Amino acid sequence: MQLQLILVLALPSLYVLWLSFTESSYGATPEFVGWANYAAILSDPSFWRSLVNTLIVVNIVVYVEIILSIGVALLFQSVKRGRALLMAMILAPYAVSEVVAVLAWRFMLEPDIGILTGLFSALGYVPNWATNPIEALVLVSMIGVWLHLPFSFLLIYAALIAIPADLGEAARVDGARPWQRFRLVTLPLLMPAILIAIIFRYIFGFRIFSEVWLLTQGGPARTTEVMAVYLYKNAFRYNEFGMAAATGWLMVLGALLLASFYVYHVYRSGFRNEV
Numbered sequence: 001m002q003l004q005l006i007l008v009l010a011l012p013s014l015y016v017l018w019l020s021f022t023e024s025s026y027g028a029t030p031e032f033v034g035w036a037n038y039a040a041i042l043s044d045p046s047f048w049r050s051l052v053n054t055l056i057v058v059n060i061v062v063y064v065e066i067i068l069s070i071g072v073a074l075l076f077q078s079v080k081r082g083r084a085l086l087m088a089m090i091l092a093p094y095a096v097s098e099v100v101a102v103l104a105w106r107f108m109l110e111p112d113i114g115i116l117t118g119l120f121s122a123l124g125y126v127p128n129w130a131t132n133p134i135e136a137l138v139l140v141s142m143i144g145v146w147l148h149l150p151f152s153f154l155l156i157y158a159a160l161i162a163i164p165a166d167l168g169e170a171a172r173v174d175g176a177r178p179w180q181r182f183r184l185v186t187l188p189l190l191m192p193a194i195l196i197a198i199i200f201r202y203i204f205g206f207r208i209f210s211e212v213w214l215l216t217q218g219g220p221a222r223t224t225e226v227m228a229v230y231l232y233k234n235a236f237r238y239n240e241f242g243m244a245a246a247t248g249w250l251m252v253l254g255a256l257l258l259a260s261f262y263v264y265h266v267y268r269s270g271f272r273n274e275v
Helices: 001-017 038-041 047-079 083-095 098-108 114-122 132-159 165-173 178-205 208-213 227-236 241-274
Strands: none
Touching: 001 241, 038 098, 038 241, 047 083, 047 132, 047 178, 047 227, 047 241, 083 241, 098 114, 098 165, 098 208, 114 165, 165 178, 178 241, 208 227, 227 241
């Protein structure tokens, strides 16, 4: 098992790390250049723009998704009839190919013929995501939330149904209102699951690619690029594999840095007491 992990995870990671210190392209022997790739990336305005865009999208996606997941889990728990239909609706995005889902959203929001565009226009607002970077990033975030809400919902709902009903009933008998029962009883017991969901979504969200590439390909003028698109262009448009590898490692470090805060709190809230 350890050998398999080394072959599948460690060796490719070490190879990409070595590649990040080289100048490499199609048909060329990699040439060691030290920290030159990292210096070039960190001095590139497009990289910093892609980093800011990634942080904006990831934070919107993660926190909106977690809030919606908590609300949907509470709603699902309170529903007595039609649970099968509701569960099917919640899990539907996971049954759809990510590429198909993004293209469907794009067609619905086409400036001229999109169904949702016509609806918004009737309400007095005309979407302009194709040329407006802010609207494009909001649309990317919205699609990201829709696609991955089932993952966070399942984690949080599993933790919710594991909470003993006696605790809520005791709080109700003591005079606690519904909001107080949620804030003082339910939410603290859900927090480990919420933190784990946030960790996974930060790691996955930092690699967001399909939504941006299929909608804007980073345009106009690279204003909607995220780090995964920046990496892809370095590797397959500019054929700079060393730059792409360095970008990949910067993405790994960025995701670990964002997630480390929540990992620490997960450890403090539960796992430390079991060690």
